[in-house]
Amino acid sequence: MWLVILYLLFGDAQSGLSTVTGRIENVINERTTLIENEIKMMFGSDINLSDSEEKVNEIIMNLKHEELDIGFEEPQLFNVSKHFFEYKDEIKKSKLFQLIKQMPKGAILHAHDTGILSPDYVLQLTYWENLYVCFEGDDLRFLFSKSIPTDTCDSQWQLLRDTRFSSGDVEIFDAKLRKYFTLVIDKPNEVYTDINLVWNAFQNYFIRTTSLICYKPVWEQYFYDVLKALREENVMYIEIRSTLPELYDLDGNVFDSVVTAQSYKNVLDRFLVDYPDFYGAKLIYAPLRMVDASTVKNYIEIAKEIDYTIPGFLAGFDLVGQEDLGAPTKEFLEELVEGRKYLQYFFHAGETNWNGMSTDENLFDAIVLGTKRIGHAFALSKHPILIDEIKKRDIAIEVNVISNNVLKLVDDVRNHPLASFLAQNLPVVLSSDDPGIWEADILSHDFYVTFVGVASRHADLRLLKKLALNSLYYSTVKNKDKLVHEFEIRWTRFIDSVIKNSW
Amino acid sequence: MWLVILYLLFGDAQSGLSTVTGRIENVINERTTLIENEIKMMFGSDINLSDSEEKVNEIIMNLKHEELDIGFEEPQLFNVSKHFFEYKDEIKKSKLFQLIKQMPKGAILHAHDTGILSPDYVLQLTYWENLYVCFEGDDLRFLFSKSIPTDTCDSQWQLLRDTRFSSGDVEIFDAKLRKYFTLVIDKPNEVYTDINLVWNAFQNYFIRTTSLICYKPVWEQYFYDVLKALREENVMYIEIRSTLPELYDLDGNVFDSVVTAQSYKNVLDRFLVDYPDFYGAKLIYAPLRMVDASTVKNYIEIAKEIDYTIPGFLAGFDLVGQEDLGAPTKEFLEELVEGRKYLQYFFHAGETNWNGMSTDENLFDAIVLGTKRIGHAFALSKHPILIDEIKKRDIAIEVNVISNNVLKLVDDVRNHPLASFLAQNLPVVLSSDDPGIWEADILSHDFYVTFVGVASRHADLRLLKKLALNSLYYSTVKNKDKLVHEFEIRWTRFIDSVIKNSW
Structure with a gap:
């Protein structure tokens, strides 16, 4: 008995518990374990790197740490914490950016068709x-x-x-x-002083360019060039959102949404003949949300017709437009519950700063309506219960960091909720929304900003690879094995080229 | 057997599952349940309101919803999403603000002594x-x-x-x-363009006012007036952080930190005689972190001496100064592990936008060193594992929303991680850091901004009461029953007065 008590009192002395060094060791061990557990848990941690990948990882991490350490010492030099317009050209000089540019990035799952190409285009x-x-x-x-x-x-x-x-x-x-x-201007923070102002400018772009781009020959050329630009950006597949506006020609013909969808399919087929190494595209019909319930009902009919007319091309359905001003999703519950029998949903939801307001609660509607992915879900971090639901139902979050910066949801991307999504290893896919309108590269800027500005300093090549893989996994492509296999070929080529060209 | 199959196929028809109305009902029910579960889970949800409190709650919520709805329609009118300097005077006109001003707010657990009173003072x-x-x-x-x-x-x-x-x-x-x-200037976002610039101005205030306030008679008057101001702000108790600078008098005497602490205690005793309805104060010795390990060791000796000389007055120990520039806590692990035998810790940690950098990881150190509360923990939302630890160990987070806005961690408080802390019902206490330097009321502005700008639209009087109660619960006061009882007396008086004066 006494021996037991003695052991309890002093037995740990040797293992250090009751000595100074022991106590310090214990605290250091506890600290190390917590940090290690966190790293083991974060987005990308399930990826195992090959020896070649480890070499590339070292290169990438050296570049990343160098940029971070400069910013840490002198925060005014840390570009990505500023407004995107202030650094978008500057970071093209970054070696890390150039490397990410070369990297196969998988698919784009959240982009709006006529907002993809640059103002120069x-x-x-x-x-x-x-x-x-x-x-x-x-x-x-x-x-x-x-x-x-x-x-x-x-x-x-x-x-x-x-x-x-x-x-x-x-x-x-x-x-x-x-x-x-373009939305790009000098001193954006002085001009776009509130979210409605910038959204107004943003929506005017679409209104202004409609008749330009909806001219049928332009429309088809635009989409062809989108696919070409994606391929050059090392993106292999897209699920493109479109309001499917009416097209017109010089002979006075006006074509309805089904024709618009069909013209996309035709262009895609032609493109795949010209560039057989491109994987493909599908369509998300995403008309405007600022409408009444009967219009939504009609939207669903159109979607059904497209799906019937062009089998396999329609990925699903969404509603678009500034959430805070549009009708909340709950006003269309009846129509959308019915539509669900025929359509997969990819709803925008929670693209807002508000907490507990109707737009914020679109997140609930998206989930109960069985959405496959959620567009933005910026407000998700304020809803722990929905985070659980998203994990349980394996709903992907389509995050668009630069879009959220430009459209005034977050001034400093280090505060973007994506940081917490990644730390919790939520099913994230990264996309770019309307990169042309803010003169971003189609996906590279978003990858770079996420990697350097949002994710942890510890996040490495595994995060980048996982982002690419997730964009394939959460796509609606049926044959995932083939898709991933084709990605792996591109990825291995990339890894080899980085090593060969000794970055 | 067939009956069973028939039941499985059609048996739910009556309950609605296979009818249109039934499907819609189910979705609506699921939506409602999720929202209700979220509200049940949020900070303050465990508080039961009396009938009188319900009446006051209705008044408060009407005022809150009115302000929110105006902002939702026209975001440029929503003050609290802007820089604090742009609306701090404006919101004093708000009826809701005036009501919060009257409300008993419990204790202040995170404030730095010489930053509490206004520039006019x-x-x-x-x-x-x-x-x-x-x-x-x-x-x-x-x-x-x-x-x-x-x-x-x-x-x-x-x-x-x-x-x-x-x-x-x-x-x-x-x-x-x-x-x-004061830090207050016109166009703060154009002048304070990065965190170091504003921290520089902030620290210069302290340097500049040191010899003014450290004159012993001024020092004692200042603290007396702090206590008076707290009482007028309906705050009943404070745990005040101090670097305990040397005091001096006209006769050329210079007094060490222990004397400084003693002078606080003397003033407190005098104040409690003058105002016996004030509950009290304790001291957190919080010297500068930008030092070497041997200085920290010396700090701890000073803290021990204070605790020995003035029994019961010292709440504990902390280190202060801009985290990103100061030494990370891990450099003092050895000293702090030892100090832990004698002192309770209340470390600042994670007061940063960085993710995975040394300052961010001060959060790990604070926790493994057994801190009782964490100052700021702004970066906590990026560390799910630490969120679990904090819950498990019941460590309170001392949040200072307006400070984080002024000191450039977050531009729009709707993005403050506190929103997610409250949604998860983390142990939050709300404080004000250095309200005098940004001309905020001692605690009312922080309460108002949190209630209207950070918390959910659904968060009500229970959130406000819980914030007040938490500030008592997570204090180091031993006799919590007495403390809470005294608070309840004030609270009931407040509730009655709101009803009586028909706000």
């Missing part, structure tokens, strides 16, 4: 034949037409080619015109 | 006799002295009274002088 569309322009106040409207359009115009319709060449200076004219195709 | 200290000033470049130094100080001065020491009255215009002179005692 859109500008060159204005060089197409038969394009008329009408300058109205501070804005303008486009229309392709054989002759002067008869649509009302506050000033007058002019052939854009004539206006451009009679402007005196084509360069200045084009520079002015280009501004209509 | 500090300005009036410069009217004291025997105060000399030395203007140096853009800055100035103070010193109380019987005759012209012999300390070096880049210009010359002048009796402040003479300078003021020979300035031509006392009002202008005082307005200029006042600027040295």
Whole structure:
């Protein structure tokens, strides 16, 4: 008995518990274990790296730590904590950025069709034949037409080619015109002072470019060039969201949403012949949410028709537009419960700063409606119960970090809830929303910003690879083995090239 | 057998599962249950309100919803999502703010002594006799002295009274002088462009006011007036952090930290005689962290001496200063493991935007060192494992929302991690850090901003009451029953007065 007591009192002396060194060791061990457990738990931790990957990882981590350490010492030099417009070109100089650019990034699962390509690209569309322009106040409207359009115009319709060449200076004219195709401005924080202002500018881009891009030949060229740009960005597959606007041609024909969807499918087929190494694309029909219930019912009918007409091309259905101003999803519950029998859902939800307001609670609707993925889910970290549901139901979160910065949800991406999603190893896919409108590269900027600015200093190549793999896993592609296999080929090639070119 | 199959196939038809209405009902029920479960789980949900409290709750929630709904419609009108300086005076007009001002708020568990009172208060200290000033470049130094100080001065020491009255215009002179005692400026986001800049200005306040406030008679008056201000703010108790600087008097005496602590105790005793309804105060010795290990060892010796000299007055120990620039806690592990035998810890940790950097990992050190509470823990949401530890060990998080906004951790408080802490019902106490330096009311602004800007729209009076109760529960006061009983008396009086005055 006494021996037991003695042991309890002093027995640990040798293992250190009652000595100074022992106590310190214990605390250090506890600290180390906690940190290790955290690293073991984080997003990407289940990936095992090959020897070659380990070498690339070392290169990547050296570059990352160097950039972080400079920022830690002098925070004013840490670019990605600022507004995206202030550093978007600057970081292209980063070696790490260039490396990420080369990296196969899997798929894009959250992007809106006409917001993908850059203002430079859109500008060159204005060089197409038969394009008329009408300058109205501070804005303008486009229309392709054989002759002067008869649509009302506050000033007058002019052939854009004539206006451009009679402007005196084509360069200045084009520079002015280009501004209509981008949100990028100097001092964004002084101009876009609240979320509605920036959303207004954002939505005006779509309104302004509709008649330009919805000209059927342009539409098809635009999508072809989207696919080309994705391929060049080392993205192999896309599930593209579209409002499927009506298209038109020079003969006065106007085509409905089903034709728009069909034209996407035709372009895709053509592209896959030209570039057989590209994996493919599917469509998420995502019309505007600022409507009434009967319109939503009609949307669902359109989606069903598309699915019937073009079997296998429609991934599913969503609703888009500024959540805070649009109708909350719960107003369409009846229609969406019915639609669920025919459609998979990929709802935008919780793209908001508000807590407990209707837009925030769209997260609940998305989940109970059986959404396969959630667009943004920015507000998710405020809903622990929904985090559990998302894990349980394996619903992916489509995160768009730069979009959330530009559209004023978060000023410093280090505060983006993605940091906590990654720490908890939630099913995250990373995407770019409308990269063209803020002049981001199609996916590289979002990957870079996430890796350097959002994720932990400890997060490494495994995080990047997992982001790519998740974008395949949470896609609607049926044959995942083939998809992942094709990715692995590209990935191995990338790893080898990094080692070979001794970055 | 067939009956069973038939039942399985159709038996739910009546309960609705296979009818349209039934399916919709099920989805609505699931939605409602999830939202209800979330509300049941959130911070404050364990509080039961009396009938009178329910009445007050209704008043409060009407006011809150009104403010939120205006902001939701027109976000530019939603003040608390902006920089604190832009709305701090404006919200004093809010009826809800005035109500919160009246509300008993329990204790302040995280505030730094010389940062508590307003610039107007500090300005009036410069009217004291025997105060000399030395203007140096853009800055100035103070010193109380019987005759012209012999300390070096880049210009010359002048009796402040003479300078003021020979300035031509006392009002202008005082307005200029006042600027040295506040961080508040116009367009803060354009001036304080990074965290180091604002921390520099912040720390200069402390350096600049040291010789002014460390004059022993001023020191004692300042603390007396802190206690008075707390009482007027309906705060009943404080655990005040102090670096315990050396005090001095006109006779050339310089007093060490133990005397400084003693002078606090003396003032407290005097105050409690004058205002016996005030509950009390304790001291957290919190010297600067930007030091070496041997200095920390010395700090601990000082703390032990204070605890020995003034039994029961010392709540514990902490280290202060900008975490990102100071030494990480792990450098002092050895000293702090030893100190733990004698002292309770209340470490600042994770007051940073960085993820996985040394400052972020101070959170691990604080926890393994057995801290009773954590100051700020802003980075905690990035560490799910530590969230579990905090729950398990019942470590309180001392959140200071407005401080985090002013000191540039978060631009829009709707993104403050406190929102997620409250949703998860973590042990939160709300405090104000250095309210005087940003001209906030001692605790009301932080309560208001948390209630309207951070917490869910659904969070009600129970959240406010729980914040107050937690500040008592997580204090080091031994007789919690007495403390809570005294709070309840004040609370009931408040509830009755709101009803009586029909807000």
